[in-house]
Amino acid sequence: MTLRMRRLFLGRSAYRKRRLGDATRVLPVLFALLTLLPPMWLPQYFSFARGAVWLAAGWALTIAVTAGLHRAIARSRTEDEDDA
Amino acid sequence: MTPETLGAASVVYMALMFLLAHAADRAAARGRWRWMDRPVIYTLSLSVYCSAWTFYGAVGYATRSGLEFLTIYLGPGIVFAGAWWGLRRLVRIARLHRVTSIADLISSRFGKSAGLAALVTLIGVLAATPYIALQLQSVSMALSAFASSGHPLPGNVTLWVAVGLAAFAILFGTRNLAANERHHGVVIAIAVEAVVKLAAFVAVGAYVLWGIADGPADVLARIDNMADSPAGKGWQIRPDRWFTLILLSGAAVMVLPRMFHVIVVEASDEDRLRQAGWAFPAYLAAMSFLVLPIAVVGADLLPKGSNPDLYVLALPLSQGRETLAALVFLGGFSSAMSMVVVSAIALSTMMANHWLVPLWLWLRQAALSEPPQSREDLGALMLNARRLAIVSVIGAGWLYHRMTGGTTALAAMGTVAFSGMAQVLPAMIAGLIWRGATRRGAIAGIVAGTLIWAGTVFLPSLGLFDHPAMPAGIDPFAGAVLLALAVNLSLLILISLLDFPQPAERLQSLSFVHAIAPDPAASDSAPAAQAEALLTLAGRIWGNEHALDVFRKASEKQGKSGYLPDLTPRFLTEFERHLAGTVGAATAAALMTRVGGRGGVTVADLMEVAGEASRAREDNRRLELTSAELARTAAMLRESNEKLTALSAQKDAFLGQISHELRTPMTSIRAFSEILMEPELPAEDRARFAGIIQDEAVRMTRLLDDLLDLSVLESGRAQLKPGVINLHDLIDRALAAAGAVAAERDFSIRRNPIAEHLPVITDPDRLLQVLINVVSNARKYCDAAEPVIRIETRRTPKGWTEIDIHDNGSGIDPESRALIFEKFARLDDPARAGGAGLGLAICKEIMGFLGGSISYLPGQGGACFRLSLPSRPPRRPESPDDLTG
Numbered sequence: 025m026t027l028r029m030r031r032l033f034l035g036r037s038a039y040r041k042r043r044l045g046d047a048t049r050v051l052p053v054l055f056a057l058l059t060l061l062p063p064m065w066l067p068q069y070f071s072f073a074r075g076a077v078w079l080a081a082g083w084a085l086t087i088a089v090t091a092g093l094h095r096a097i098a099r100s101r102t103e104d105e106d107d108a
Numbered sequence: 109m110t111p112e113t114l115g116a117a118s119v120v121y122m123a124l125m126f127l128l129a130h131a132a133d134r135a136a137a138r139g140r141w142r143w144m145d146r147p148v149i150y151t152l153s154l155s156v157y158c159s160a161w162t163f164y165g166a167v168g169y170a171t172r173s174g175l176e177f178l179t180i181y182l183g184p185g186i187v188f189a190g191a192w193w194g195l196r197r198l199v200r201i202a203r204l205h206r207v208t209s210i211a212d213l214i215s216s217r218f219g220k221s222a223g224l225a226a227l228v229t230l231i232g233v234l235a236a237t238p239y240i241a242l243q244l245q246s247v248s249m250a251l252s253a254f255a256s257s258g259h260p261l262p263g264n265v266t267l268w269v270a271v272g273l274a275a276f277a278i279l280f281g282t283r284n285l286a287a288n289e290r291h292h293g294v295v296i297a298i299a300v301e302a303v304v305k306l307a308a309f310v311a312v313g314a315y316v317l318w319g320i321a322d323g324p325a326d327v328l329a330r331i332d333n334m335a336d337s338p339a340g341k342g343w344q345i346r347p348d349r350w351f352t353l354i355l356l357s358g359a360a361v362m363v364l365p366r367m368f369h370v371i372v373v374e375a376s377d378e379d380r381l382r383q384a385g386w387a388f389p390a391y392l393a394a395m396s397f398l399v400l401p402i403a404v405v406g407a408d409l410l411p412k413g414s415n416p417d418l419y420v421l422a423l424p425l426s427q428g429r430e431t432l433a434a435l436v437f438l439g440g441f442s443s444a445m446s447m448v449v450v451s452a453i454a455l456s457t458m459m460a461n462h463w464l465v466p467l468w469l470w471l472r473q474a475a476l477s478e479p480p481q482s483r484e485d486l487g488a489l490m491l492n493a494r495r496l497a498i499v500s501v502i503g504a505g506w507l508y509h510r511m512t513g514g515t516t517a518l519a520a521m522g523t524v525a526f527s528g529m530a531q532v533l534p535a536m537i538a539g540l541i542w543r544g545a546t547r548r549g550a551i552a553g554i555v556a557g558t559l560i561w562a563g564t565v566f567l568p569s570l571g572l573f574d575h576p577a578m579p580a581g582i583d584p585f586a587g588a589v590l591l592a593l594a595v596n597l598s599l600l601i602l603i604s605l606l607d608f609p610q611p612a613e614r615l616q617s618l619s620f621v622h623a624i625a626p627d628p629a630a631s632d633s634a635p636a637a638q639a640e641a642l643l644t645l646a647g648r649i650w651g652n653e654h655a656l657d658v659f660r661k662a663s664e665k666q667g668k669s670g671y672l673p674d675l676t677p678r679f680l681t682e683f684e685r686h687l688a689g690t691v692g693a694a695t696a697a698a699l700m701t702r703v704g705g706r707g708g709v710t711v712a713d714l715m716e717v718a719g720e721a722s723r724a725r726e727d728n729r730r731l732e733l734t735s736a737e738l739a740r741t742a743a744m745l746r747e748s749n750e751k752l753t754a755l756s757a758q759k760d761a762f763l764g765q766i767s768h769e770l771r772t773p774m775t776s777i778r779a780f781s782e783i784l785m786e787p788e789l790p791a792e793d794r795a796r797f798a799g800i801i802q803d804e805a806v807r808m809t810r811l812l813d814d815l816l817d818l819s820v821l822e823s824g825r826a827q828l829k830p831g832v833i834n835l836h837d838l839i840d841r842a843l844a845a846a847g848a849v850a851a852e853r854d855f856s857i858r859r860n861p862i863a864e865h866l867p868v869i870t871d872p873d874r875l876l877q878v879l880i881n882v883v884s885n886a887r888k889y890c891d892a893a894e895p896v897i898r899i900e901t902r903r904t905p906k907g908w909t910e911i912d913i914h915d916n917g918s919g920i921d922p923e924s925r926a927l928i929f930e931k932f933a934r935l936d937d938p939a940r941a942g943g944a945g946l947g948l949a950i951c952k953e954i955m956g957f958l959g960g961s962i963s964y965l966p967g968q969g970g971a972c973f974r975l976s977l978p979s980r981p982p983r984r985p986e987s988p989d990d991l992t993g
Binding site: 043045046048049051052053055056059060063064065067068070071072073075077080083084086087088090091093096097098 | 133174175178182185186187188189190191192193194226329331332334335340343344345346350351354382383386389390393397400479878
């Protein structure tokens with residue numbers, strides 16, 4: 025059962041873990057804005073080579089950040105297994 | 109390279125995949141699945157998203173519409189960027205409810221509604237037809253690229269491709285009915301195909317990028333040149349389409365039946381999304397950005413009027429790179445094959461579970477809990493239903509291909525499929541985040557959205573209707589899709605707000621939205637179901653072995669021995685979920701009501717769980733944990749107490765019995781020996797009386813031997829004489845020796861001589877003793893008019909040997925089963941048995957002595973004993989005093 029009283033304050037590692045979780049929620053929103061807004065706003069600028077480079081760079085960055093985040097989450101999970 | 113050679117190569121390739129999948133399945137069956145169960149395999153299996161559409165269609169799409177083709181990959185990119193938060197939740201909830209498909213997920217969330225499941229299945233099938241047609245068309249198009257101009261391809265190539273893929277899907281998707289719908293062999297094959305298609309695409313992409321063009325800078329320059337060419341008009345991004353297509357592809361990666369299958373159903377845990385979250389988008393990015401050079405260089409170099417969907421093949425062919433083109437063909441074939449196979453498996457599961465089985469249940473009113481009369485078996489029925497479904501899904505794809513004439517641009521067919529399946533998205537998302545979403549709301553939204561989609565997108569794609577007229581400046585496709593989704597979502601919200609759902613639905617919504625395990629229905633007073641009826645039902649669906657295993661574990665958990673657990677609400681709920689893993693939630697609930705007599709959830713049950721009274725529940729839980737431990741101990745104590753009481757009564761009876769057994773021969777021996785003392789007795793009478801004395805003495809000795817044997821075994825002083833023996837020979841000897849028992853009855857013996865040739869390391873004499881005893885018992889007690897004894901042997905994956913001995917009599921009543929292996933126990937009248945009731949007790953001691961066990965299997969439609977032997981007998985310290993010797 026996961027319905028339980030929430031603790032008011034968390035230790036450093038648990039706090040960090042929560043923020044990592046937050047980051048994974050923000051990331052897709054940022055990436056969506058990055059892919060949707062510029063091409064829809066200024067289609068004439070983003071329809072050709074500039075758009076391809078923009079999307080490629082944006083996507084590559086997102087993939088790298090995702091990989092980093094997931095790695096950090098894995099580390100924090102193995103660390104606080106003791107006090108889980 | 110001719111189309112014939114390539115056709116032969118694809119058949120060989122398919123055969124190789126078949127062998128690979130077969131080997132993986134075998135390894136998994138032997139418990140060696142773990143080394144294959146890696147996140148990388150999972151990630152690669154997701155690449156089934158990249159079908160022939162990506163391989164051929166994306167280049168055509170890019171040539172016609174520029175960067176718009178990227179939307180198909182950006183949507184999944186966005187979804188996977190949030191994999192740890194969004195998809196992980198989806199996987200967790202689906203695993204919690206043992207969901208078997210997207211239709212099952214939605215039906216399960218909205219109160220296990222069978223109607224909703226059937227509806228989602230219908231959409232899945234409709235949406236899949238253009239998608240499968242796309243794959244078939246791409247393979248025949250690719251083959252035609254290799255045909256020399258004088259020899260066009262025979263017209264029915266597509267049909268043969270369809271037949272081959274259907275055969276592959278049937279061979280792999282429907283070999284057995286897994287309890288969790290996972291197909292290890294297929295997953296491994298898809299993972300390998302993912303590597304093949306990536307390698308092929310990277311090879312051709314790199315060749316075009318550096319071999320034909322002059323590197324990335326040159327390609328970018330060529331892209332910018334497109335702006336000035338006439339084709340460049342199509343390249344201008346249209347904001348409405350851009351948004352709609354990203355939305356659709358993001359939805360598709362979750363709700364397409366095949367994607368749901370590989371992401372959710374085949375996931376062995378949610379943790380692997382950590383790697384897939386970045387590795388799968390990387391795979392997609394690599395595939396999609398290589399499309400651009402092929403598209404622009406193709407448009408520059410190839411003659412006007414050539415089909416841009418085939419640039420990926422035509423470019424290497426035009427440069428005389430036949431081998432590269434052949435590799436590309438195999439990559440394209442891989443992508444079509446994996447898409448069709450996984451789609452067919454996922455859709456056939458949905459069609460069988462949500463259409464055919466409910467129909468069958470409705471048609472058939474016979475009680476499912478009865479042991480099968482004609483060995484007709486539900487599992488086989490389910491498998492045949494799936495085979496039929498696979499054939500019809502692929503057949504429908506082929507039909508769509510025929511109707512559209514096989515000339516449509518590939519990408520256009522793909523977007524039809526995406527927009528259809530996306531109608532399920534609002535219900536799915538709302539179901540996972542909003543407790544207020546109701547079944548009626550979901551049905552209304554899905555039905556309305558699907559009708560609009562069918563009228564404005566699907567039927568026009570078949571040429572049956574005209575595309576709808578949209579106000580100027582709005583793209584007809586984007587307009588139709590956004591309209592359908594908007595109506596869908598609004599109806600879902602509006603009707604849900606007005607609705608008041610059923611209790612069962614509210615329980616499910618709580619469980620889905622908060623990702624907590626479904627609660628056992630609180631007050632299931634005295635369930636009418638007999639555990640044995642449920643066991644029989646489970647056996648008919650999963651096969652006996654698996655069912656017995658599940659029941660044994662459940663009863664162990666309750667602290668009981670044997671195969672029949674108490675029907676607690678907890679056990680019933682777990683059992684239903686386990687069943688849902690095979691037949692879907694709606695069907696499982698229907699089966700439980702039919703067989704288990706488990707009624708629907710009442711409002712009173714809801715009160716128990718509603719309101720998230722978390723503190724009270726937390727305390728409750730803690731108490732429950734301690735009391736569960738106590739209850740287990742109590743159950744164990746109760747069981748042994750019952751056994752002791754019964755035994756004590758039996759022991760008294762037995763002492764009387766044994767005195768009687770010993771006294772009767774004794775009395776006759778005494779009487780006849782007195783007569784023998786008479787001097788003038790005729791010689792023949794003397795001989796006869798001496799014979800009687802002899803027989804009675806033999807009977808007494810046998811009884812004493814049995815008692816002695818038992819005491820030797822029990823005290824652990826018996827000596828093991830291990831040897832290797834062929835089980836077949838041993839069973840032959842046992843049957844011959846037991847043949848004298850009830851020799852006047854005509855028993856038919858069913859055996860499987862081939863399976864019986866198993867070498868066993870054990871004490872052959874002791875095992876023979878057990879076999880003779882069990883077979884004699886079967887002959888003695890089987891009360892069927894046409895008695896049949898069936899012997900089955902097998903080797904388990906752990907190296908144990910199991911021998912099952914069945915008869916078709918009336919079996920042993922549940923109350924007596926706990927006692928049959930105790931000494932002094934004998935059921936019914938002693939005259940029929942003609943022994944002292946030590947036989948099975950001795951068997952039990954011997955099997956324990958050999959390191960194995962003997963047990964009674966309930967629910968087999970007769971008495972059935974299982975002997976289990978380890979791969980080798982346990983080592984014992986040599987006992988110096990050998991009493992038997």
